[in-house]
Amino acid sequence: FSSVATQFDLKGYWTTLIGEINQKLDEAIPVKFPEKIYEAMRYSVLAKGAKRAPPVMCVAACELFGGNRLAAFPTACALEMVHAASLIHNDLPCIDDDPSRRGQPSNHTVYGVDMAILAGDALFPLGFHHIVSHTPSNLVPEPILLRVIAEIARAVGSTGMAAGQVLDLDGGPNSVGFVQEKKFGEMSECSAVCGGLLAGARDDEIQRLRRYGRAVGVLYQVVDDIQEERMMKNGEDGERRKTGKSYARIYGVEKAMEVAEEFRAKAKKELDGFEKYGDSVVPLYSFVDFAADRGFSVGDAI
Protein backbone atom coordinates (compact mmCIF):
# COMPACT_ATOMS: atom_id res chain seq x y z
CA PHE A 1 0.00 0.00 0.00
CA SER A 2 2.82 2.39 0.84
CA SER A 3 4.00 2.18 -2.78
CA VAL A 4 0.67 3.64 -3.90
CA ALA A 5 1.04 6.35 -1.30
CA THR A 6 4.49 7.34 -2.51
CA GLN A 7 3.29 7.47 -6.08
CA PHE A 8 0.53 9.82 -5.09
CA ASP A 9 1.38 13.39 -6.09
CA LEU A 10 0.37 15.24 -2.95
CA LYS A 11 1.99 18.45 -4.08
CA GLY A 12 0.02 18.40 -7.32
CA TYR A 13 -3.23 17.48 -5.55
CA TRP A 14 -2.73 20.20 -2.96
CA THR A 15 -1.65 22.84 -5.49
CA THR A 16 -4.72 22.28 -7.67
CA LEU A 17 -7.04 22.51 -4.70
CA ILE A 18 -5.33 25.62 -3.34
CA GLY A 19 -5.86 27.31 -6.69
CA GLU A 20 -9.58 26.51 -6.70
CA ILE A 21 -10.08 27.47 -3.07
CA ASN A 22 -8.20 30.75 -3.44
CA GLN A 23 -10.42 31.70 -6.34
CA LYS A 24 -13.60 30.89 -4.42
CA LEU A 25 -12.41 32.82 -1.37
CA ASP A 26 -11.57 35.79 -3.55
CA GLU A 27 -15.13 35.79 -4.91
CA ALA A 28 -16.65 35.25 -1.47
CA ILE A 29 -15.41 38.56 -0.04
CA PRO A 30 -16.00 41.37 -2.54
CA VAL A 31 -14.99 44.84 -1.41
CA LYS A 32 -18.00 47.07 -0.68
CA PHE A 33 -18.71 50.08 1.48
CA PRO A 34 -17.28 50.45 4.14
CA GLU A 35 -14.21 49.25 2.24
CA LYS A 36 -11.84 49.10 5.19
CA ILE A 37 -13.52 46.15 6.87
CA TYR A 38 -13.64 44.09 3.67
CA GLU A 39 -10.00 44.90 2.99
CA ALA A 40 -9.04 43.79 6.50
CA MET A 41 -11.00 40.55 6.06
CA ARG A 42 -9.41 39.88 2.67
CA TYR A 43 -5.93 40.66 3.96
CA SER A 44 -5.99 37.69 6.31
CA VAL A 45 -8.17 35.27 4.37
CA LEU A 46 -6.28 35.74 1.10
CA ALA A 47 -2.80 35.97 2.66
CA LYS A 48 -0.09 34.73 0.30
CA GLY A 49 1.44 31.38 1.20
CA ALA A 50 -1.59 30.13 3.11
CA LYS A 51 -1.45 26.34 3.12
CA ARG A 52 -5.24 25.95 3.06
CA ALA A 53 -4.84 22.81 5.17
CA PRO A 54 -8.39 22.90 6.61
CA PRO A 55 -10.15 23.21 3.22
CA VAL A 56 -7.91 20.62 1.59
CA MET A 57 -8.53 18.21 4.46
CA CYS A 58 -12.29 18.82 4.16
CA VAL A 59 -12.36 18.14 0.41
CA ALA A 60 -10.18 15.03 0.74
CA ALA A 61 -12.40 13.61 3.50
CA CYS A 62 -15.48 14.26 1.40
CA GLU A 63 -13.95 12.53 -1.63
CA LEU A 64 -12.92 9.53 0.47
CA PHE A 65 -16.59 8.49 0.59
CA GLY A 66 -17.21 9.35 -3.05
CA GLY A 67 -18.68 12.75 -2.21
CA ASN A 68 -18.74 15.48 -4.83
CA ARG A 69 -16.08 18.14 -4.40
CA LEU A 70 -18.69 20.80 -5.19
CA ALA A 71 -20.59 19.79 -2.06
CA ALA A 72 -17.51 20.48 0.06
CA PHE A 73 -16.19 23.75 -1.38
CA PRO A 74 -18.47 26.20 0.46
CA THR A 75 -17.71 24.54 3.81
CA ALA A 76 -14.02 24.40 2.87
CA CYS A 77 -14.08 28.18 2.34
CA ALA A 78 -15.99 28.71 5.59
CA LEU A 79 -13.33 26.74 7.48
CA GLU A 80 -10.71 29.08 6.11
CA MET A 81 -12.78 32.14 7.13
CA VAL A 82 -13.32 31.05 10.72
CA HIS A 83 -9.71 29.88 10.92
CA ALA A 84 -8.54 33.32 9.75
CA ALA A 85 -10.86 35.01 12.27
CA SER A 86 -9.41 32.93 15.04
CA LEU A 87 -5.81 33.68 14.02
CA ILE A 88 -6.51 37.43 13.73
CA HIS A 89 -7.82 37.50 17.29
CA ASN A 90 -5.06 35.26 18.65
CA ASP A 91 -2.40 37.61 17.25
CA LEU A 92 -3.86 40.66 19.07
CA PRO A 93 -1.59 42.52 21.51
CA CYS A 94 -3.78 41.47 24.45
CA ILE A 95 -3.55 37.77 23.53
CA ASP A 96 -0.42 36.34 21.83
CA ASP A 97 0.89 39.76 20.79
CA ASP A 98 2.28 38.61 17.46
CA PRO A 99 3.20 41.49 15.15
CA SER A 100 3.58 39.16 12.19
CA ARG A 101 2.05 36.02 10.71
CA ARG A 102 3.43 33.94 7.83
CA GLY A 103 6.20 36.49 7.36
CA GLN A 104 3.75 39.36 6.90
CA PRO A 105 2.54 41.98 9.40
CA SER A 106 -0.46 40.64 11.33
CA ASN A 107 -3.89 42.08 10.74
CA HIS A 108 -3.87 44.57 13.64
CA THR A 109 -0.39 45.77 12.67
CA VAL A 110 -1.81 46.88 9.33
CA TYR A 111 -5.43 47.82 10.12
CA GLY A 112 -5.33 48.65 13.81
CA VAL A 113 -6.59 46.65 16.79
CA ASP A 114 -10.19 47.88 16.50
CA MET A 115 -10.49 46.88 12.85
CA ALA A 116 -8.78 43.54 13.52
CA ILE A 117 -11.36 42.69 16.18
CA LEU A 118 -14.21 43.65 13.86
CA ALA A 119 -12.70 41.76 10.91
CA GLY A 120 -12.69 38.63 13.05
CA ASP A 121 -16.23 39.31 14.26
CA ALA A 122 -17.37 39.63 10.64
CA LEU A 123 -15.53 36.54 9.36
CA PHE A 124 -17.17 34.11 11.78
CA PRO A 125 -20.75 34.84 10.61
CA LEU A 126 -19.65 35.16 6.99
CA GLY A 127 -18.41 31.59 7.16
CA PHE A 128 -21.80 30.28 8.29
CA HIS A 129 -23.62 32.47 5.78
CA HIS A 130 -21.36 31.20 3.01
CA ILE A 131 -22.17 27.56 3.77
CA VAL A 132 -25.89 28.23 3.71
CA SER A 133 -25.89 30.38 0.58
CA HIS A 134 -23.43 28.39 -1.54
CA THR A 135 -23.86 24.68 -0.78
CA PRO A 136 -25.80 23.09 -3.66
CA SER A 137 -29.07 21.90 -2.11
CA ASN A 138 -29.29 18.96 -4.49
CA LEU A 139 -26.00 17.60 -3.13
CA VAL A 140 -26.41 18.12 0.62
CA PRO A 141 -29.63 17.71 2.64
CA GLU A 142 -30.38 20.46 5.19
CA PRO A 143 -30.05 18.27 8.32
CA ILE A 144 -26.45 17.58 7.25
CA LEU A 145 -25.78 21.30 6.82
CA LEU A 146 -27.00 21.88 10.36
CA ARG A 147 -24.55 19.26 11.64
CA VAL A 148 -21.73 20.90 9.69
CA ILE A 149 -22.56 24.34 11.12
CA ALA A 150 -22.76 22.94 14.65
CA GLU A 151 -19.45 21.14 14.19
CA ILE A 152 -17.61 24.29 13.10
CA ALA A 153 -19.17 26.35 15.89
CA ARG A 154 -18.16 23.71 18.43
CA ALA A 155 -14.60 23.60 17.13
CA VAL A 156 -13.99 27.33 17.47
CA GLY A 157 -16.05 27.74 20.66
CA SER A 158 -15.56 27.73 24.41
CA THR A 159 -14.68 24.04 24.64
CA GLY A 160 -12.63 24.06 21.43
CA MET A 161 -10.07 26.50 20.09
CA ALA A 162 -11.09 29.32 22.44
CA ALA A 163 -10.59 26.93 25.38
CA GLY A 164 -7.10 26.08 24.13
CA GLN A 165 -6.24 29.75 23.83
CA VAL A 166 -7.50 30.63 27.30
CA LEU A 167 -5.50 27.80 28.90
CA ASP A 168 -2.46 28.65 26.82
CA LEU A 169 -2.49 32.08 28.44
CA ASP A 170 -2.59 30.92 32.03
CA GLY A 171 -2.76 27.16 32.25
CA GLY A 172 -0.31 25.13 34.34
CA PRO A 173 2.74 23.39 32.84
CA ASN A 174 0.87 20.08 32.58
CA SER A 175 -1.67 21.51 30.19
CA VAL A 176 0.54 21.26 27.09
CA GLY A 177 -1.31 18.21 25.77
CA PHE A 178 -4.71 19.80 26.21
CA VAL A 179 -3.62 23.13 24.76
CA GLN A 180 -2.07 21.51 21.68
CA GLU A 181 -5.13 19.37 21.06
CA LYS A 182 -7.48 22.31 21.39
CA LYS A 183 -5.44 24.99 19.67
CA PHE A 184 -4.15 22.91 16.80
CA GLY A 185 -6.08 19.65 16.73
CA GLU A 186 -9.59 21.12 16.65
CA MET A 187 -9.42 22.80 13.25
CA SER A 188 -8.00 19.73 11.59
CA GLU A 189 -10.49 17.44 13.34
CA CYS A 190 -13.38 19.68 12.39
CA SER A 191 -12.22 19.86 8.76
CA ALA A 192 -12.06 16.10 8.40
CA VAL A 193 -15.40 15.62 10.15
CA CYS A 194 -17.15 18.23 7.98
CA GLY A 195 -15.85 16.55 4.82
CA GLY A 196 -17.20 13.22 6.02
CA LEU A 197 -20.56 14.69 7.01
CA LEU A 198 -21.00 16.38 3.63
CA ALA A 199 -20.38 13.06 1.89
CA GLY A 200 -22.92 11.31 4.09
CA ALA A 201 -20.45 9.18 6.07
CA ARG A 202 -21.75 6.89 8.83
CA ASP A 203 -21.38 7.90 12.49
CA ASP A 204 -18.61 5.39 13.20
CA GLU A 205 -16.73 6.70 10.19
CA ILE A 206 -17.17 10.27 11.45
CA GLN A 207 -15.69 9.21 14.79
CA ARG A 208 -12.71 7.72 12.99
CA LEU A 209 -12.22 10.93 11.00
CA ARG A 210 -12.45 12.88 14.23
CA ARG A 211 -9.57 10.97 15.85
CA TYR A 212 -7.57 11.02 12.60
CA GLY A 213 -7.99 14.77 12.06
CA ARG A 214 -7.08 15.62 15.62
CA ALA A 215 -3.93 13.49 15.49
CA VAL A 216 -2.79 15.09 12.21
CA GLY A 217 -3.36 18.62 13.54
CA VAL A 218 -1.37 18.03 16.70
CA LEU A 219 1.33 16.16 14.79
CA TYR A 220 1.77 19.12 12.45
CA GLN A 221 2.22 21.51 15.36
CA VAL A 222 4.55 19.25 17.34
CA VAL A 223 6.82 18.99 14.29
CA ASP A 224 6.63 22.76 13.81
CA ASP A 225 7.73 23.26 17.41
CA ILE A 226 10.58 20.77 17.00
CA GLN A 227 11.85 22.62 13.94
CA GLU A 228 11.59 25.93 15.78
CA GLU A 229 13.46 24.57 18.78
CA ARG A 230 16.26 23.24 16.55
CA MET A 231 16.61 26.58 14.78
CA MET A 232 16.86 28.34 18.11
CA LYS A 233 19.62 25.96 19.21
CA ASN A 234 21.53 26.65 16.00
CA GLY A 235 21.26 30.34 16.74
CA GLU A 236 19.19 31.02 13.64
CA ASP A 237 16.56 33.69 13.66
CA GLY A 238 13.15 32.21 13.52
CA GLU A 239 9.65 33.27 14.26
CA ARG A 240 9.41 32.00 17.76
CA ARG A 241 6.03 32.07 19.40
CA LYS A 242 6.36 34.32 22.41
CA THR A 243 3.71 32.52 24.36
CA GLY A 244 2.34 29.09 23.92
CA LYS A 245 2.95 25.61 25.15
CA SER A 246 5.24 23.41 23.13
CA TYR A 247 6.26 19.78 23.78
CA ALA A 248 9.70 20.51 22.34
CA ARG A 249 10.33 23.39 24.70
CA ILE A 250 8.91 21.71 27.80
CA TYR A 251 10.20 18.16 27.34
CA GLY A 252 13.03 18.61 24.83
CA VAL A 253 13.37 17.70 21.16
CA GLU A 254 13.99 13.98 21.76
CA LYS A 255 10.80 13.47 23.69
CA ALA A 256 8.86 15.65 21.26
CA MET A 257 10.00 13.43 18.38
CA GLU A 258 8.65 10.40 20.20
CA VAL A 259 5.36 12.21 20.70
CA ALA A 260 5.28 13.02 16.97
CA GLU A 261 5.81 9.36 16.07
CA GLU A 262 2.94 8.37 18.35
CA PHE A 263 0.61 10.81 16.63
CA ARG A 264 1.73 9.63 13.20
CA ALA A 265 0.99 6.03 14.12
CA LYS A 266 -2.32 7.00 15.69
CA ALA A 267 -3.48 8.88 12.59
CA LYS A 268 -2.51 6.03 10.26
CA LYS A 269 -4.17 3.43 12.44
CA GLU A 270 -7.46 5.29 12.07
CA LEU A 271 -7.09 5.36 8.29
CA ASP A 272 -6.53 1.61 8.17
CA GLY A 273 -10.23 1.37 8.98
CA PHE A 274 -11.07 2.95 5.61
CA GLU A 275 -9.39 0.20 3.59
CA LYS A 276 -12.56 -0.68 1.72
CA TYR A 277 -12.61 2.71 0.02
CA GLY A 278 -9.46 1.84 -1.93
CA ASP A 279 -7.25 4.52 -3.39
CA SER A 280 -9.46 7.44 -2.35
CA VAL A 281 -7.93 7.24 1.15
CA VAL A 282 -4.42 7.91 -0.23
CA PRO A 283 -4.56 11.72 0.08
CA LEU A 284 -5.43 11.36 3.77
CA TYR A 285 -2.38 9.09 4.33
CA SER A 286 -0.16 11.55 2.54
CA PHE A 287 -1.26 14.38 4.84
CA VAL A 288 0.07 12.39 7.80
CA ASP A 289 3.48 11.93 6.23
CA PHE A 290 3.54 15.52 5.11
CA ALA A 291 2.74 16.75 8.63
CA ALA A 292 5.58 14.61 9.99
CA ASP A 293 8.26 14.92 7.29
CA ARG A 294 7.50 18.16 5.38
CA GLY A 295 8.73 16.69 2.10
CA PHE A 296 8.08 19.96 0.30
CA SER A 297 6.98 23.48 1.06
CA VAL A 298 3.34 24.11 0.26
CA GLY A 299 3.92 27.83 0.06
CA ASP A 300 6.27 27.22 -2.90
CA ALA A 301 3.61 25.23 -4.65
CA ILE A 302 1.54 28.27 -5.52
Added chain:
Amino acid sequence: VCAEGTSKLPFSFKAYMAQKIDAINQALDAAVPLKEPRKIHEAMRYSLLAGGKRICPFLCIAVSELVGGTESMVMPAACALEMIHAMSLIHDDLPCMDNDDIRRGQPTSHKVFGEAVAVLAGDALLALAFQHIATLTVGVPPERIVRGIGELGKFIGAEGVVGGQVVDLSSKGQSDVSLEQLEFIHLRKTAAMVEGTAVLGAVLGGGSDDEIEKLRTFARYTGLLFQVVDDILDVTKSSVELGKTAGKDLLADNITYPKLMGIEKSREFAEKLKKDAQEQLSGFDPQKAAPLFALAHYVAQRSK
Protein backbone atom coordinates in the same frame (compact mmCIF):
# COMPACT_ATOMS: atom_id res chain seq x y z
CA VAL B 1 -58.91 48.89 15.24
CA CYS B 2 -55.74 49.15 17.27
CA ALA B 3 -56.19 51.77 19.94
CA GLU B 4 -53.49 54.19 20.95
CA GLY B 5 -51.56 53.24 24.03
CA THR B 6 -51.28 49.94 25.79
CA SER B 7 -54.18 50.39 28.20
CA LYS B 8 -56.92 49.93 25.61
CA LEU B 9 -55.39 46.85 24.04
CA PRO B 10 -57.23 43.61 24.66
CA PHE B 11 -54.35 42.22 26.67
CA SER B 12 -51.69 43.46 29.04
CA PHE B 13 -48.50 44.13 27.11
CA LYS B 14 -46.51 44.49 30.30
CA ALA B 15 -47.59 41.12 31.64
CA TYR B 16 -47.03 39.49 28.26
CA MET B 17 -43.53 40.96 28.00
CA ALA B 18 -42.62 40.13 31.61
CA GLN B 19 -43.65 36.52 31.12
CA LYS B 20 -41.61 36.21 27.92
CA ILE B 21 -38.54 37.86 29.43
CA ASP B 22 -38.73 35.53 32.40
CA ALA B 23 -38.74 32.53 30.07
CA ILE B 24 -35.85 34.02 28.07
CA ASN B 25 -33.74 34.58 31.19
CA GLN B 26 -34.30 31.00 32.31
CA ALA B 27 -33.31 29.68 28.90
CA LEU B 28 -30.19 31.85 28.85
CA ASP B 29 -29.12 30.60 32.25
CA ALA B 30 -29.39 27.02 31.04
CA ALA B 31 -27.68 27.77 27.71
CA VAL B 32 -24.20 28.33 29.15
CA PRO B 33 -23.41 25.86 31.94
CA LEU B 34 -20.20 26.40 33.89
CA LYS B 35 -17.96 23.92 32.09
CA GLU B 36 -14.17 23.67 31.93
CA PRO B 37 -12.26 25.83 31.35
CA ARG B 38 -14.22 27.78 33.95
CA LYS B 39 -12.78 31.21 33.31
CA ILE B 40 -14.12 31.61 29.79
CA HIS B 41 -17.52 30.20 30.74
CA GLU B 42 -17.69 32.54 33.73
CA ALA B 43 -16.94 35.46 31.43
CA MET B 44 -19.60 34.33 28.96
CA ARG B 45 -22.20 34.04 31.73
CA TYR B 46 -21.16 37.34 33.32
CA SER B 47 -22.11 39.32 30.22
CA LEU B 48 -24.97 37.17 29.03
CA LEU B 49 -26.83 37.15 32.34
CA ALA B 50 -26.08 40.76 33.35
CA GLY B 51 -29.60 41.86 32.59
CA GLY B 52 -30.66 44.12 29.78
CA LYS B 53 -33.86 44.83 27.96
CA ARG B 54 -33.92 41.51 26.04
CA ILE B 55 -35.71 43.34 23.26
CA CYS B 56 -34.35 41.18 20.44
CA PRO B 57 -35.22 37.81 21.97
CA PHE B 58 -38.64 39.17 22.91
CA LEU B 59 -39.24 40.46 19.38
CA CYS B 60 -38.13 37.13 17.93
CA ILE B 61 -40.72 35.26 19.99
CA ALA B 62 -43.50 37.81 19.38
CA VAL B 63 -42.91 37.71 15.61
CA SER B 64 -42.87 33.92 15.57
CA GLU B 65 -46.18 33.81 17.43
CA LEU B 66 -47.69 36.35 15.05
CA VAL B 67 -47.00 34.18 12.00
CA GLY B 68 -48.28 30.99 13.66
CA GLY B 69 -45.15 29.70 15.38
CA THR B 70 -44.61 29.06 19.07
CA GLU B 71 -42.30 30.30 21.77
CA SER B 72 -40.48 26.98 22.00
CA MET B 73 -39.75 26.91 18.26
CA VAL B 74 -37.70 30.08 18.48
CA MET B 75 -36.31 29.99 22.02
CA PRO B 76 -32.86 28.71 20.91
CA ALA B 77 -32.77 31.47 18.27
CA ALA B 78 -33.90 34.04 20.85
CA CYS B 79 -31.05 32.98 23.14
CA ALA B 80 -28.63 33.10 20.20
CA LEU B 81 -29.61 36.71 19.52
CA GLU B 82 -28.82 37.66 23.10
CA MET B 83 -25.46 35.84 22.89
CA ILE B 84 -24.59 37.86 19.80
CA HIS B 85 -25.75 41.05 21.49
CA ALA B 86 -23.57 40.26 24.53
CA MET B 87 -20.62 39.53 22.26
CA SER B 88 -20.90 42.85 20.46
CA LEU B 89 -21.16 44.74 23.77
CA ILE B 90 -18.08 42.97 25.18
CA HIS B 91 -16.04 43.79 22.08
CA ASP B 92 -17.40 47.36 21.78
CA ASP B 93 -16.40 48.10 25.38
CA LEU B 94 -12.75 47.07 24.85
CA PRO B 95 -10.09 49.76 25.33
CA CYS B 96 -9.26 49.73 21.63
CA MET B 97 -12.89 50.41 20.72
CA ASP B 98 -15.21 52.53 22.93
CA ASN B 99 -13.11 52.00 26.05
CA ASP B 100 -15.97 51.68 28.54
CA ASP B 101 -15.39 50.62 32.13
CA ILE B 102 -19.02 50.32 33.15
CA ARG B 103 -21.93 48.58 31.46
CA ARG B 104 -25.37 48.21 33.03
CA GLY B 105 -23.96 49.47 36.30
CA GLN B 106 -21.27 46.79 36.47
CA PRO B 107 -17.60 46.69 35.48
CA THR B 108 -17.21 45.67 31.84
CA SER B 109 -15.97 42.19 30.92
CA HIS B 110 -12.35 43.15 30.26
CA LYS B 111 -12.22 44.98 33.61
CA VAL B 112 -13.18 41.78 35.39
CA PHE B 113 -11.57 39.06 33.27
CA GLY B 114 -8.86 40.88 31.34
CA GLU B 115 -8.81 41.83 27.70
CA ALA B 116 -7.70 38.47 26.35
CA VAL B 117 -10.52 36.54 28.02
CA ALA B 118 -13.00 39.27 27.03
CA VAL B 119 -12.09 38.94 23.35
CA LEU B 120 -12.26 35.14 23.52
CA ALA B 121 -15.49 35.04 25.54
CA GLY B 122 -17.07 37.22 22.86
CA ASP B 123 -15.86 34.89 20.12
CA ALA B 124 -17.13 31.89 22.04
CA LEU B 125 -20.58 33.48 22.50
CA LEU B 126 -20.73 34.15 18.78
CA ALA B 127 -19.90 30.53 17.98
CA LEU B 128 -22.31 29.23 20.60
CA ALA B 129 -25.11 31.28 19.07
CA PHE B 130 -24.86 29.35 15.80
CA GLN B 131 -24.34 26.03 17.55
CA HIS B 132 -27.37 26.68 19.75
CA ILE B 133 -29.75 27.32 16.83
CA ALA B 134 -28.35 24.48 14.73
CA THR B 135 -28.54 21.81 17.42
CA LEU B 136 -31.41 22.79 19.72
CA THR B 137 -34.16 24.13 17.47
CA VAL B 138 -37.06 21.65 17.49
CA GLY B 139 -40.38 21.61 15.71
CA VAL B 140 -39.07 23.61 12.74
CA PRO B 141 -38.35 22.05 9.32
CA PRO B 142 -34.55 21.89 8.73
CA GLU B 143 -34.74 24.03 5.59
CA ARG B 144 -36.22 26.86 7.65
CA ILE B 145 -33.50 26.54 10.29
CA VAL B 146 -30.84 26.65 7.58
CA ARG B 147 -32.45 29.71 6.03
CA GLY B 148 -32.63 31.43 9.43
CA ILE B 149 -28.94 30.75 10.08
CA GLY B 150 -28.11 32.24 6.68
CA GLU B 151 -30.04 35.41 7.53
CA LEU B 152 -28.35 35.64 10.92
CA GLY B 153 -24.91 35.19 9.36
CA LYS B 154 -25.64 38.08 7.05
CA PHE B 155 -27.14 40.70 9.33
CA ILE B 156 -24.59 40.46 12.14
CA GLY B 157 -21.57 40.64 9.81
CA ALA B 158 -19.91 43.24 7.62
CA GLU B 159 -23.17 43.86 5.74
CA GLY B 160 -24.95 44.61 9.00
CA VAL B 161 -23.96 45.24 12.59
CA VAL B 162 -20.17 45.12 12.07
CA GLY B 163 -20.39 47.40 9.02
CA GLY B 164 -22.34 49.95 11.07
CA GLN B 165 -19.75 49.81 13.82
CA VAL B 166 -16.96 50.45 11.28
CA VAL B 167 -18.66 53.57 9.91
CA ASP B 168 -19.45 54.70 13.45
CA LEU B 169 -15.79 54.37 14.49
CA SER B 170 -14.58 56.25 11.43
CA SER B 171 -17.09 59.10 11.88
CA LYS B 172 -16.16 59.85 15.50
CA GLY B 173 -14.84 63.36 15.85
CA GLN B 174 -15.82 64.11 12.28
CA SER B 175 -17.54 67.53 12.14
CA ASP B 176 -19.55 67.28 8.91
CA VAL B 177 -21.55 64.11 9.41
CA SER B 178 -24.68 64.09 7.25
CA LEU B 179 -28.12 62.80 8.12
CA GLU B 180 -27.65 60.09 5.48
CA GLN B 181 -24.45 58.95 7.16
CA LEU B 182 -26.11 58.90 10.57
CA GLU B 183 -28.98 56.87 9.19
CA PHE B 184 -26.55 54.44 7.56
CA ILE B 185 -24.82 53.86 10.88
CA HIS B 186 -28.04 53.25 12.77
CA LEU B 187 -29.65 51.17 10.06
CA ARG B 188 -26.62 48.89 10.24
CA LYS B 189 -25.75 49.04 13.91
CA THR B 190 -29.07 48.94 15.69
CA ALA B 191 -31.75 48.49 13.07
CA ALA B 192 -29.92 45.60 11.34
CA MET B 193 -30.00 43.62 14.57
CA VAL B 194 -33.69 44.34 15.11
CA GLU B 195 -34.53 43.69 11.47
CA GLY B 196 -32.59 40.43 11.39
CA THR B 197 -34.27 39.40 14.62
CA ALA B 198 -37.72 39.83 13.11
CA VAL B 199 -36.73 37.96 9.96
CA LEU B 200 -35.28 35.12 12.00
CA GLY B 201 -38.45 34.86 14.10
CA ALA B 202 -40.67 35.01 11.01
CA VAL B 203 -38.65 32.42 9.08
CA LEU B 204 -38.52 29.95 11.98
CA GLY B 205 -42.15 30.60 12.90
CA GLY B 206 -43.26 29.62 9.40
CA GLY B 207 -44.22 33.00 7.94
CA SER B 208 -44.87 33.47 4.23
CA ASP B 209 -42.43 35.53 2.15
CA ASP B 210 -44.92 38.39 2.17
CA GLU B 211 -45.25 38.28 5.95
CA ILE B 212 -41.49 38.07 6.37
CA GLU B 213 -41.01 41.24 4.30
CA LYS B 214 -43.68 43.18 6.20
CA LEU B 215 -42.13 42.22 9.52
CA ARG B 216 -38.68 43.07 8.19
CA THR B 217 -39.90 46.61 7.43
CA PHE B 218 -41.70 46.86 10.76
CA ALA B 219 -38.47 45.96 12.54
CA ARG B 220 -36.35 48.37 10.51
CA TYR B 221 -38.57 51.29 11.52
CA THR B 222 -38.73 50.11 15.12
CA GLY B 223 -34.95 49.72 15.29
CA LEU B 224 -34.38 53.20 13.97
CA LEU B 225 -37.04 54.48 16.35
CA PHE B 226 -35.19 52.89 19.26
CA GLN B 227 -32.04 54.78 18.29
CA VAL B 228 -33.76 58.15 17.80
CA VAL B 229 -35.43 57.83 21.21
CA ASP B 230 -32.09 56.82 22.74
CA ASP B 231 -30.51 59.98 21.33
CA ILE B 232 -33.34 62.19 22.62
CA LEU B 233 -33.16 60.62 26.10
CA ASP B 234 -29.44 61.18 26.19
CA VAL B 235 -29.98 64.93 25.81
CA THR B 236 -33.09 65.35 27.96
CA LYS B 237 -32.62 63.03 30.92
CA SER B 238 -30.18 63.08 33.81
CA SER B 239 -27.72 60.27 34.51
CA VAL B 240 -29.68 59.16 37.57
CA GLU B 241 -32.85 58.66 35.54
CA LEU B 242 -31.02 56.80 32.79
CA GLY B 243 -28.75 54.63 34.95
CA LYS B 244 -25.85 55.51 32.68
CA THR B 245 -23.79 58.56 31.91
CA ALA B 246 -26.15 61.07 30.26
CA GLY B 247 -24.81 63.47 27.71
CA LYS B 248 -22.07 60.95 26.96
CA ASP B 249 -22.84 61.16 23.25
CA LEU B 250 -22.25 64.90 23.25
CA LEU B 251 -19.10 64.62 25.30
CA ALA B 252 -17.68 61.84 23.17
CA ASP B 253 -18.46 63.86 20.08
CA ASN B 254 -20.90 61.22 18.88
CA ILE B 255 -23.31 62.33 16.22
CA THR B 256 -26.96 62.16 17.25
CA TYR B 257 -30.35 63.07 15.81
CA PRO B 258 -30.96 66.00 18.21
CA LYS B 259 -27.56 67.37 17.24
CA LEU B 260 -28.34 67.19 13.54
CA MET B 261 -32.04 68.16 13.47
CA GLY B 262 -32.83 69.53 16.90
CA ILE B 263 -34.99 68.03 19.67
CA GLU B 264 -38.40 68.98 18.24
CA LYS B 265 -37.70 67.59 14.78
CA SER B 266 -36.24 64.46 16.36
CA ARG B 267 -39.47 63.95 18.31
CA GLU B 268 -41.54 64.38 15.16
CA PHE B 269 -39.27 61.93 13.37
CA ALA B 270 -39.74 59.40 16.17
CA GLU B 271 -43.51 59.79 15.95
CA LYS B 272 -43.41 59.19 12.21
CA LEU B 273 -41.23 56.09 12.59
CA LYS B 274 -43.68 54.65 15.11
CA LYS B 275 -46.62 55.20 12.72
CA ASP B 276 -44.69 53.74 9.77
CA ALA B 277 -43.78 50.70 11.85
CA GLN B 278 -47.32 50.10 13.06
CA GLU B 279 -48.73 50.49 9.55
CA GLN B 280 -46.81 47.37 8.52
CA LEU B 281 -48.99 45.37 10.87
CA SER B 282 -52.29 46.35 9.24
CA GLY B 283 -52.49 43.18 7.13
CA PHE B 284 -52.34 40.91 10.19
CA ASP B 285 -55.07 39.84 12.59
CA PRO B 286 -55.18 42.85 14.99
CA GLN B 287 -55.44 40.66 18.04
CA LYS B 288 -52.39 38.63 17.09
CA ALA B 289 -50.49 41.75 16.07
CA ALA B 290 -51.24 43.51 19.36
CA PRO B 291 -47.89 42.63 21.04
CA LEU B 292 -45.86 44.10 18.16
CA PHE B 293 -48.16 47.12 17.91
CA ALA B 294 -47.62 47.71 21.61
CA LEU B 295 -43.89 47.09 21.29
CA ALA B 296 -43.49 49.97 18.83
CA HIS B 297 -45.41 52.15 21.25
CA TYR B 298 -43.26 50.96 24.15
CA VAL B 299 -40.05 51.75 22.28
CA ALA B 300 -41.35 55.23 21.44
CA GLN B 301 -42.56 56.00 24.97
CA ARG B 302 -39.75 54.54 27.04
CA SER B 303 -38.12 56.91 29.48
CA LYS B 304 -34.84 55.03 30.03
